[in-house]
Amino acid sequence: MLKLNVNKGFFIDLLLVSPFFLVFALFIVAPFSVSVYYSLTRGSSFTLENYIKIFTSESYRDAIRNSLLISLKSSALSLVLGTFIAYALTFLPPSVRDLIKSILLLPIIYPGLVIAFSLVLLFGSSGIVTNILRMNFNIDLPSVFNVRSYDGLILAYLSFLVGFVTITLSGVFLSFDKTLIEAGRSLGAGPLRVAFKIVFPIISPALIAAFIQVFIIALSAYGTALALIGGIGNLITLRIITVISDVAYDPHLAAALAMVIAMVSIPSSIIYGKLLKKVVGGVV
Amino acid sequence: MSIIDVLYRILKVVIYLAIALTLLYISLLSFSPVIGAFALKWHYTLLPEVWTLDNFKFIFSDPFIIRSLESSVLVAFTTSLSSLVIYLLVILFMHYKEQRGWINTLFEIVVIIPLMIPAILLALSMYELYRPTAIGGTFLILVFAHITIVSPYVYRNLYSVSKIIDMKSLIEASRSLGAGLFTTLFKVILPNIYHGLLGAFLLSFAISFGDFEIANILAPWQYRTVTIAIFQYSFKNIWIASAIISIVIFVSVTATFSVAYISRKAIAKYTEVTR
Numbered sequence: 001m002l003k004l005n006v007n008k009g010f011f012i013d014l015l016l017v018s019p020f021f022l023v024f025a026l027f028i029v030a031p032f033s034v035s036v037y038y039s040l041t042r043g044s045s046f047t048l049e050n051y052i053k054i055f056t057s058e059s060y061r062d063a064i065r066n067s068l069l070i071s072l073k074s075s076a077l078s079l080v081l082g083t084f085i086a087y088a089l090t091f092l093p094p095s096v097r098d099l100i101k102s103i104l105l106l107p108i109i110y111p112g113l114v115i116a117f118s119l120v121l122l123f124g125s126s127g128i129v130t131n132i133l134r135m136n137f138n139i140d141l142p143s144v145f146n147v148r149s150y151d152g153l154i155l156a157y158l159s160f161l162v163g164f165v166t167i168t169l170s171g172v173f174l175s176f177d178k179t180l181i182e183a184g185r186s187l188g189a190g191p192l193r194v195a196f197k198i199v200f201p202i203i204s205p206a207l208i209a210a211f212i213q214v215f216i217i218a219l220s221a222y223g224t225a226l227a228l229i230g231g232i233g234n235l236i237t238l239r240i241i242t243v244i245s246d247v248a249y250d251p252h253l254a255a256a257l258a259m260v261i262a263m264v265s266i267p268s269s270i271i272y273g274k275l276l277k278k279v280v281g282g283v284v
Numbered sequence: 285m286s287i288i289d290v291l292y293r294i295l296k297v298v299i300y301l302a303i304a305l306t307l308l309y310i311s312l313l314s315f316s317p318v319i320g321a322f323a324l325k326w327h328y329t330l331l332p333e334v335w336t337l338d339n340f341k342f343i344f345s346d347p348f349i350i351r352s353l354e355s356s357v358l359v360a361f362t363t364s365l366s367s368l369v370i371y372l373l374v375i376l377f378m379h380y381k382e383q384r385g386w387i388n389t390l391f392e393i394v395v396i397i398p399l400m401i402p403a404i405l406l407a408l409s410m411y412e413l414y415r416p417t418a419i420g421g422t423f424l425i426l427v428f429a430h431i432t433i434v435s436p437y438v439y440r441n442l443y444s445v446s447k448i449i450d451m452k453s454l455i456e457a458s459r460s461l462g463a464g465l466f467t468t469l470f471k472v473i474l475p476n477i478y479h480g481l482l483g484a485f486l487l488s489f490a491i492s493f494g495d496f497e498i499a500n501i502l503a504p505w506q507y508r509t510v511t512i513a514i515f516q517y518s519f520k521n522i523w524i525a526s527a528i529i530s531i532v533i534f535v536s537v538t539a540t541f542s543v544a545y546i547s548r549k550a551i552a553k554y555t556e557v558t559r
Binding site for chain 2: 012013015016017019020023024026027028030031032034035038081084085087088094098099100101102103104105106107109110111112113114115117118119121122126128131132135158159162163185188189190191213216217219220221222223226227237240241244251254255258259261262265266269270272273276277
């Protein structure tokens with residue numbers, strides 16, 4: 001009787017988790033292993049040739065540098081903005097808070113190329129805002145700021161990275177004891193001192209988690225970049241797309257390039273996962 | 285008023301200004317294609333100079349765009365339904381038995397998978413791996429790739445709902461009264477978490493519908509999705525591209541705002557019950 005129960009329990013366990021394990025093994029573990037294998041082979045022999053090609057070529061090194069720099073800049077900016085917004089949200093009534101959060105969630109759900117499309121539609125060389133400024137105020141926007149550039153890409157990334165930071169941090173700020181700030185303030189501490197001595201030590205796990213999150217997203221996303229600076233930009237992701245859509249289709253090189261991103265994203269996302277446990281509140 | 289108070293006042297103004305500007309920027313980016321969708325001519329004014337409905341007439345008569353809409357709906361629907369089933373079972377499993385350490389660690393990985401493994405890598409290697417197999421030329425390959433990217437959204441939504449309704453006690457109560465797993469599932473669990481299911485469904489539908497990065501690499505030619513259509517039309521005619529974009533925007537807006545609405549309702553309902 002006891003044995004029967006054990007078997008029945010085991011069967012139910014299997015029924016419940018086998019779909020998950022199947023998907024996990026077939027569509028995450030297996031493809032990843034294939035990528036590792038492809039990146040380490042050429043033809044059918046094992047070689048480091050692909051990686052050597054990437055790290056010795058000036059143009060690929062430039063792509064890696066650009067990708068890292070753009071991700072770093074856009075995540076730093078979005079971290080500052082997102083922290084401010086998440087903090088201010090705590091003063092607003094819940095309904096307004098939900099509305100703002102939903103608006104911030106929009107660009108996260110949109111395909112990245114829509115962001116690029118809208119930016120060009122508004123601020124591109126013959127965009128609407130550009131035209132209005134040129135006609136009425138005699139300002140030539142493209143000579144001041146060209147959206148089809150790395151800076152334009154950072155601006156595009158900001159629109160959805162801010163949402164990630166805000167949503168990660170808003171839970172932390174909501175559970176944050178504001179009497180601490182009041183105490184610091186009444187004892188004569190200025191905003192900077194309050195920020196560095198009281199607020200940052202408490203929210204730092206969430207801050208670091210949010211930073212890692214947006215950094216990896218900026219590093220590995222390519223939709224926005226493809227639509228905005230597809231022909232002119234030199235980024236790792238754009239190089240991958242070139243390699244796989246080229247006549248000289250080269251899955252080995254593409255896999256090695258993708259592994260370069262994974263070398264950054266895997267360790268940092270593990271740290272992110274560990275930090276997340278300390279973070280109160282919801283994360284997208 | 286001391287200098288410190290002035291500093292705090294300035295900080296407050298700066299913060300609210302930052303919010304206002306960010307929201308303005310995001311709304312501008314999000315909704316200008318919707319206006320553009322109704323434009324025939326729009327160059328030098330705040331709103332289009334000539335309005336028209338022809339863009340929508342065109343996209344609903346163009347076989348390529350209709351086909352892409354159909355495949356997107358098919359892929360998004362299958363993705364959200366199957367990921368719901370998979371993660372509902374996982375959540376049940378987590379509450380059905382005593383918690384085990386390693387299994388929880390595994391499910392925590394679920395939340396960081398899309399961050400850990402870049403979509404471009406996943407799409408690339410799935411293309412290589414499954415192209416020769418039976419699912420290679422079907423929409424299913426896209427569905428499976430999308431299940432992995434929507435997993436944190438579905439898992440998080442269901443998990444937080446299971447915490448709110450205290451699923452563990454519900455299952456225990458139902459089992460101690462003699463109900464089997466299926467009775468427990470259909471009579472006790474599902475009626476209590478339908479709002480979580482709905483929220484997870486809408487979010488994953490919107491994400492799968494709006495995905496470009498995976499579809500661009502992985503979609504077989506007869507299942508080109510709507511985002512690929514947008515990409516192709518953005519080089520040909522921006523107002524037609526805007527019209528297609530506004531459909532994607534409509535899906536995303538409906539999903540995010542109803543998710544916010546549903547979850548607020550649900551939380552209000554359950555805090556009332558426990559109070």
